[in-house]
Amino acid sequence: MVEDKPLVVSINNYSYNNVNKTTNVDDDFDCVKVEISDLDNNCPNPTTLNLMRCKTQILHPFRKLLCFIGWRPFGADSWQRSSVFFRIINTIYPIFILLLLLFNYTYEIIICQGKLNVRTDTQTTTTTTTVTSPPTAHGLTTSLHKNQSAGTWATLQPGITRPHTTNASLTLMHAHAECAHIFTTYILPDIFHCVAFIIGFIHFRVTEGEPMYSLMEKVFIHADQNVRLSGTHRAIRRLKLFLLIGCIWVIVSVATHALSNAMNDFAHTLIFRETTLHVVTEKPMRYALFTIDIICLLISNCIHMAVAMNYACQCEMILFYCKAIRIRLEENSIHLLEAMKRILDLGTSISQLNSSASRMMSILIIFFLERSILGFILLVVNQIFQVDMWIYRSFYALVWFSILAFCLAQAARVTSKCDKFYRISLSMRVYGYHNATPSELDGFLLFLSKAELRVKLFGITIRPGTIIFISIAFFLVFIVLLQTSIISNANSFL
Numbered sequence: 001m002v003e004d005k006p007l008v009v010s011i012n013n014y015s016y017n018n019v020n021k022t023t024n025v026d027d028d029f030d031c032v033k034v035e036i037s038d039l040d041n042n043c044p045n046p047t048t049l050n051l052m053r054c055k056t057q058i059l060h061p062f063r064k065l066l067c068f069i070g071w072r073p074f075g076a077d078s079w080q081r082s083s084v085f086f087r088i089i090n091t092i093y094p095i096f097i098l099l100l101l102l103f104n105y106t107y108e109i110i111i112c113q114g115k116l117n118v119r120t121d122t123q124t125t126t127t128t129t130t131v132t133s134p135p136t137a138h139g140l141t142t143s144l145h146k147n148q149s150a151g152t153w154a155t156l157q158p159g160i161t162r163p164h165t166t167n168a169s170l171t172l173m174h175a176h177a178e179c180a181h182i183f184t185t186y187i188l189p190d191i192f193h194c195v196a197f198i199i200g201f202i203h204f205r206v207t208e209g210e211p212m213y214s215l216m217e218k219v220f221i222h223a224d225q226n227v228r229l230s231g232t233h234r235a236i237r238r239l240k241l242f243l244l245i246g247c248i249w250v251i252v253s254v255a256t257h258a259l260s261n262a263m264n265d266f267a268h269t270l271i272f273r274e275t276t277l278h279v280v281t282e283k284p285m286r287y288a289l290f291t292i293d294i295i296c297l298l299i300s301n302c303i304h305m306a307v308a309m310n311y312a313c314q315c316e317m318i319l320f321y322c323k324a325i326r327i328r329l330e331e332n333s334i335h336l337l338e339a340m341k342r343i344l345d346l347g348t349s350i351s352q353l354n355s356s357a358s359r360m361m362s363i364l365i366i367f368f369l370e371r372s373i374l375g376f377i378l379l380v381v382n383q384i385f386q387v388d389m390w391i392y393r394s395f396y397a398l399v400w401f402s403i404l405a406f407c408l409a410q411a412a413r414v415t416s417k418c419d420k421f422y423r424i425s426l427s428m429r430v431y432g433y434h435n436a437t438p439s440e441l442d443g444f445l446l447f448l449s450k451a452e453l454r455v456k457l458f459g460i461t462i463r464p465g466t467i468i469f470i471s472i473a474f475f476l477v478f479i480v481l482l483q484t485s486i487i488s489n490a491n492s493f494l
Helices: 046-068 084-110 182-207 210-222 225-263 283-330 336-381 387-431 438-449 464-483
Strands: 126-132 141-149 157-161 170-173 270-273
Touching: 046 210, 046 225, 046 283, 084 182, 084 283, 182 283, 182 336, 210 283, 210 336, 225 283, 225 387, 283 336, 283 387, 336 387, 336 438, 336 464, 387 438, 387 464
Parallel strands: none
Antiparallel strands: 126 141, 141 157, 170 270
């Protein structure tokens, strides 16, 4: 055993996280085992400390999220990752996640998850079913009436009917109405969700989330000294805020679904036995299905969160990198050739963002948009005047619209900030830049026009003006549909 010695490796003014080196020599194979651990917080290099903070406060939680949804193998950072145990776990667990998703896709069609039928689930309907018991000693029977009104289960109340005899032992009652528009409401969005899951599985299993960390390294290392201290701390706080908002979004979405199930008595089948005067419900089965349903929905929404956080965090890092380059250009503190190298590197990062991350995000944008429009219409045309129903409809529309707006806003911000390079180059061409000749400034202007610093979804450049125009167009179309009574509402005020 060789004596432990501290080891710090520094390359290009960047200290790598190597502290202890322990060497074990095996007599048979003459192997050397090297254990590398992180530096402590006493490292004088601020870039190293910021990267350590990013790794512990952002990347580690994000990688745990990827492990939870099966996109990252367990023990990926362990030297035992090639052991038989981890191989079995990393093979079985993704299959288990896929089976849960398939169960969720099927189960939501069976129970009409969310009650998303605009025609039947927004109006008050009452159905009464009578279940009779065997005759008593006085020749009377007792019947149990179940009323379903406004999408909820009413209290079971006894009543007296005329003499009647029945020997049936089991009656199966199914309360909810038959699902409508199954393909457009459930099957098509589930196909989009499944495709996004497969793309994410392949992407993160191959890259193991390294593009995000490499982008962080590149951004923090090349950040200007003036923005390195305050800017990096602000960027880390913003990324932590994104993770916190994502966790809150998942909790609220699951709670909204739980409220929907509670309003419909867990949306499960009730079993009534006529051998006694009591109503017998299979509660263990109901609660088991409810629990499995919540777990499936948690995994499904965590997939949404993973795709959105991966996309949003990369956009935020690109924004920080873009700001660092732009500040140096405005201060005339960088040579044109060096600026073009940095901008070309920035374009490479945007191209990586427009690849697999953009494809996953584009597919889920369709999912979010469909749910947002449907939720907003259900909220407007809702005629079930109950507090719990209004809360559910409001939160349903808010949950999907919030994540849709968040992802589109991040993409639009990157394109908007990158467009400022061209305006800066025009100013440089007019007022000059250091000792650069007019031909060099013309070359820089032509370079920026061909740089393609644009974020794309569906292959379309996302700009703030485009999003605002489409939003206003949707709003005006919706107003016209209300005024022409194509979308009907009982409220005469609308």
